[in-house]
Amino acid sequence: MVKISDVARHAGVSPSTVSYVLSGKRSISDQTRRRVMDSIRALGYRPHAGARALASNRSNVIALVVPLRSGIHVPIVMQMVIAAVTSARTYDHDVLLLTQDEGIGGLERVAGSSLVDAIIVMDVEMHDVRLPVLRSLDRPSVLIGFPAEPSGLTCIDWDFEAAGAACAEYLADLGHREIALIGAPPAVYERGTGFAERTKAGFQRAAAERGVIAVVRPCDPDHAREAADDLLRDHPGLTGIAVHNEPAVEPLLSAFRATGRRIPDDLSFIAIAPDDLAERLDLTSISIPAEELGRQAVALLMEKLDGHQPPGATLLPSRLVVRSSTPAA
Amino acid sequence: MVKISDVARHAGVSPSTVSYVLSGKRSISDQTRRRVMDSIRALGYRPHAGARALASNRSNVIALVVPLRSGIHVPIVMQMVIAAVTSARTYDHDVLLLTQDEGIGGLERVAGSSLVDAIIVMDVEMHDVRLPVLRSLDRPSVLIGFPAEPSGLTCIDWDFEAAGAACAEYLADLGHREIALIGAPPAVYERGTGFAERTKAGFQRAAAERGVIAVVRPCDPDHAREAADDLLRDHPGLTGIAVHNEPAVEPLLSAFRATGRRIPDDLSFIAIAPDDLAERLDLTSISIPAEELGRQAVALLMEKLDGHQPPGATLLPSRLVVRSSTPAA
DNA sequence: GGCACTCGTCGAAGCGCTTCGACAGTTTTT
DNA sequence: AAAAACTGTCGAAGCGCTTCGACGAGTGCC
Numbered sequence: 001m002v003k004i005s006d007v008a009r010h011a012g013v014s015p016s017t018v019s020y021v022l023s024g025k026r027s028i029s030d031q032t033r034r035r036v037m038d039s040i041r042a043l044g045y046r047p048h049a050g051a052r053a054l055a056s057n058r059s060n061v062i063a064l065v066v067p068l069r070s071g072i073h074v075p076i077v078m079q080m081v082i083a084a085v086t087s088a089r090t091y092d093h094d095v096l097l098l099t100q101d102e103g104i105g106g107l108e109r110v111a112g113s114s115l116v117d118a119i120i121v122m123d124v125e126m127h128d129v130r131l132p133v134l135r136s137l138d139r140p141s142v143l144i145g146f147p148a149e150p151s152g153l154t155c156i157d158w159d160f161e162a163a164g165a166a167c168a169e170y171l172a173d174l175g176h177r178e179i180a181l182i183g184a185p186p187a188v189y190e191r192g193t194g195f196a197e198r199t200k201a202g203f204q205r206a207a208a209e210r211g212v213i214a215v216v217r218p219c220d221p222d223h224a225r226e227a228a229d230d231l232l233r234d235h236p237g238l239t240g241i242a243v244h245n246e247p248a249v250e251p252l253l254s255a256f257r258a259t260g261r262r263i264p265d266d267l268s269f270i271a272i273a274p275d276d277l278a279e280r281l282d283l284t285s286i287s288i289p290a291e292e293l294g295r296q297a298v299a300l301l302m303e304k305l306d307g308h309q310p311p312g313a314t315l316l317p318s319r320l321v322v323r324s325s326t327p328a329a
Numbered sequence: 330m331v332k333i334s335d336v337a338r339h340a341g342v343s344p345s346t347v348s349y350v351l352s353g354k355r356s357i358s359d360q361t362r363r364r365v366m367d368s369i370r371a372l373g374y375r376p377h378a379g380a381r382a383l384a385s386n387r388s389n390v391i392a393l394v395v396p397l398r399s400g401i402h403v404p405i406v407m408q409m410v411i412a413a414v415t416s417a418r419t420y421d422h423d424v425l426l427l428t429q430d431e432g433i434g435g436l437e438r439v440a441g442s443s444l445v446d447a448i449i450v451m452d453v454e455m456h457d458v459r460l461p462v463l464r465s466l467d468r469p470s471v472l473i474g475f476p477a478e479p480s481g482l483t484c485i486d487w488d489f490e491a492a493g494a495a496c497a498e499y500l501a502d503l504g505h506r507e508i509a510l511i512g513a514p515p516a517v518y519e520r521g522t523g524f525a526e527r528t529k530a531g532f533q534r535a536a537a538e539r540g541v542i543a544v545v546r547p548c549d550p551d552h553a554r555e556a557a558d559d560l561l562r563d564h565p566g567l568t569g570i571a572v573h574n575e576p577a578v579e580p581l582l583s584a585f586r587a588t589g590r591r592i593p594d595d596l597s598f599i600a601i602a603p604d605d606l607a608e609r610l611d612l613t614s615i616s617i618p619a620e621e622l623g624r625q626a627v628a629l630l631m632e633k634l635d636g637h638q639p640p641g642a643t644l645l646p647s648r649l650v651v652r653s654s655t656p657a658a
Numbered sequence: 659g660g661c662a663c664t665c666g667t668c669g670a671a672g673c674g675c676t677t678c679g680a681c682a683g684t685t686t687t688t
Numbered sequence: 689a690a691a692a693a694c695t696g697t698c699g700a701a702g703c704g705c706t707t708c709g710a711c712g713a714g715t716g717c718c
Contacts, residue, residue, distance in 0.1 A: 001443075003705085004457070004705065008696095013667075013668085014668045014708075015668090015704090015706095016664085016669075016670095016705095019705070019706055019707080020666090020707095023707095026667085027665060027666065028665095028666070029665085029667090029691065032666075032667080034707095044441075046438070046441035046442045047442060047705070048443050048703085048705070049382070049388070050378075050381070050383040050388060050443060050703085050705090051383045051706090052380070052382045052704080052705055052706080053382070053673095054383050054673050054675080054703090054704080055672080055673050055704090055706040055707080056706055057706095059379060061425070061444075064426070066411070068411060074403060074407050078403050078407055078409065081426070081429055082395070082397060085426050086430070089431065094425055094427075094444065095411070095425065096390070096424065096425055096426045097393070097414050097426045098423075099411055099414050109375070110423070112373075113375045113377060117709090132685090139341055152354055167700080173684075207435045211690035250608050276702050293707090317690075330674090332673095332674055333674065333676095334674080343697070344696075344698090345675095345677075345678095345698065345700095346698075347699080348675070348676055348677080348699060350676095352675080353660065354676090355677095355696075356694090356695060357695095361697080376674080377673085377675070379673085379674080379675090380673070380676090380703090381674080381676080382675090383673090383674080383676090383703050383705080384675040384676040384703055385703085386678080386703075433698065521714090554663035555677050602708070606680080
């Protein structure tokens with residue numbers, strides 16, 4: 001293994017100079033810098049991560065806690081994970097993966113042993129048991145999702161309230177007088193995951209403001225047919241549908257078509273879903289930018305690692321993209 | 330921060346004794362061990378990961394390189410990742426996530442800086458550019474997938490050859506005389522990813538042995554209808570279908586039903602797919618155990634880290650589960 | 659011309675841990 | 689009963705890096 005002293009000898013400087021060249025924490029003459037860099041390349045030097053972590057009290061690794069639970073769309077999680085890893089690399093950090101089932105102990109372990117400098121927690125619940133731990137840890141963290149009591153924490157999420165409202169407004173603007181939001185499976189609501197509630201709230205608020213009738217119904221992807229039938233039976237005037245449940249989108253489309261409704265002629269259909277899905281099915285949609293969320297979470301974390309104080313709450317806007325599941329306006 | 334010397338003082342022993350209690354590398358009297366453990370708990374001591382890595386030359390972290398490419402089923406990747414992380418934890422290791430797009434440089438970086446002790450590479454191609462690097466690295470690695478030239482490397486994968494053969498044999502045994510294998514999108518074959526070829530080979534070999542006619546066709550999930558129509562037109566006697574392409578399974582089912590064929594009455598349908606998908610659709614299937622693969626890959630890696638020499642090639646058997654997309658035998 | 663700075667570099671200390679050799683005491687072997 | 693082999697513990701060295709204070713040389717200012 002080639003170490004810093006080898007580089008120093010090769011370049012004819014002291015080890016500390018090599019260190020300063022690498023860290024940029026003191027000024028170095030151009031000439032010296034160049035010589036050192038050449039030696040580094042010539043010898044193929046790579047700083048030992050452990051030694052660096054020990055001496056500098058920074059591991060340059062962040063932890064990412066991924067959810068395991070049902071009802072969350074795996075590809076989206078994966079997109080965020082990939083985005084987080086990619087983004088972390090641009091800040092010269094690596095990502096250590098933690099699963100949610102390691103729970104509180106896992107957080108304490110990686111933080112306590114200085115394995116990681118900071119933590120990103122995905123899929124935060126309203127009353128997440130990890131919140132007190134996160135608050136007590138001596139390392140910064142960023143939560144993806146908003147708990148009921150976010151004070152003292154840095155949180156980021158999509159603006160589901162706005163997304164729900166945008167659906168209702170758009171459908172109302174198209175002239176629909178009775179609209180429905182088909183949401184996540186019942187289990188998600190029961191868990192008190194914030195996003196489902198917030199979408200619903202936005203949808204209902206905007207509908208009320210526009211004076212249109214709004215109904216909201218949870219939906220299991222395996223029972224899409226039932227959901228469609230129920231809705232159309234109980235609300236014969238229903239002509240606008242918003243769906244916030246990726247895996248249920250396709251089954252729901254089939255289900256509504258099976259009732260004889262044509263989309264967009266008889267029914268306007270809008271999905272809150274990632275772009276790739278909406279594009280594939282050619283659906284008008286509110287996009288939820290998964291990569292963007294992963295990237296921003298890392299950016300916030302880096303802010304904190306740099307000693308700054310980023311905003312406690314960040315809501316990522318989504319945008320409405322009109323495709324062919326709603327009539328041209 | 331509480332360090333090993335604090336624990337030592339508290340327990341009335343030397344730091345080295347505490348270290349030996351923790352590592353078990355020398356015998357320690359029960360009495361001393363107990364006193365030390367009590368002090369550790371009392372003080373909430375956690376060894377500093379960096380210091381440990383520096384002194385022991387072991388980081389207790391493994392790298393996992395995840396694929397990013399199209400044509401691979403994301404939920405399966407995620408399952409393997411989760412299984413790998415969970416499994417690594419049982420060996421007291423953590424997992425650092427690397428994306429494929431960091432390429433060779435990423436491998437050299439994490440290995441060269443001693444950030445990780447070993448590497449798992451997912452989604453290995455036939456002529457993967459990473460193979461020479463992996464061979465030259467001073468750290469052990471395990472590949473998920475088989476390259477064309479696996480010598481000197483440890484590889485593990487599902488036994489697709491056997492899975493393909495099992496499909497053909499099962500369909501033949503049901504009495505079908507003309508059978509088809511619908512495979513991955515064309516791009517996957519073009520890439521020379523081994524698994525697609527191996528499934529095909531097994532399917533064709535077994536079909537030949539049983540004396541039944543076998544056709545093989547790639548399929549893009551978005552063109553399932555086309556695939557089904559083509560096959561039935563060109564092979565009117567076709568009555569047995571095997572599918573090795575998760576995202577295409579549902580579209581294909583719809584497509585075949587749309588031609589008027591009933592499953593299983595007119596057509597036997599068997600999928601090479603993860604259990605959850607097959608269960609949901611109630612399909613006879615060859616299961617591909619994703620978790621098992623992640624777990625075994627870690628197990629192999631740990632063998633190598635322990636200085637053992639595990640087999641160079643491991644093929645994970647899959648099993649056939651009869652559900653209702655094929656007639657009862 | 660002298661004083662106060664800044665610039666570029668060095669040496670040494672120290673980050674917290676593991677591990678090696680030593681050694682006293684005990685047990686086993688011959 | 690002496691020699692050999694264990695057992696349990698300690699002290700010290702060292703893992704490879706960062707960082708602090710020091711310092712000589714150059715620069716600007718009055």
